[in-house]
Amino acid sequence: MFISSAFAQTAPAAAAAGGMTDSLMSMLPLVLMFVVLYFVMIRPQMKKQKEHRSMIEALAKGDEIATAGGLLGKVVKLGDSHLTLEIATGVEVQLQRSAVVQVLPKGSIK
Secondary structure: OHHHHHHHHHHHHHHHHHHHHHHHHHHHHHHHHHHHHHHHHHHHHHHHHHHHHHHHHOOOOOOEEEEOOOOEEEEEEEOOOEEEEEEEOOEEEEEEHHHEEEEEOOOOOO
């Protein structure tokens, strides 16, 4: 009787250790999916945002740009969060800096 009781007490401890490794192994695919998601989607997006931020901060008067709305023009005035874009002779539009998508090479707009 003493032997069976002692055996019954040690068996659940061994099963609990096996259950712990089983639960860690079942979480492994979830962790791997998060790591892949980070390197495939999150990290490149953060890099793209950093490049866009540096491009916006480097804008200068006279730069030719393209906006998110499809406007092409030359930067006439710069403010902290806005800029003034000349889209035709005598036609100026005020935009947010975040609307700038691309800085064009000089002489692109005729």
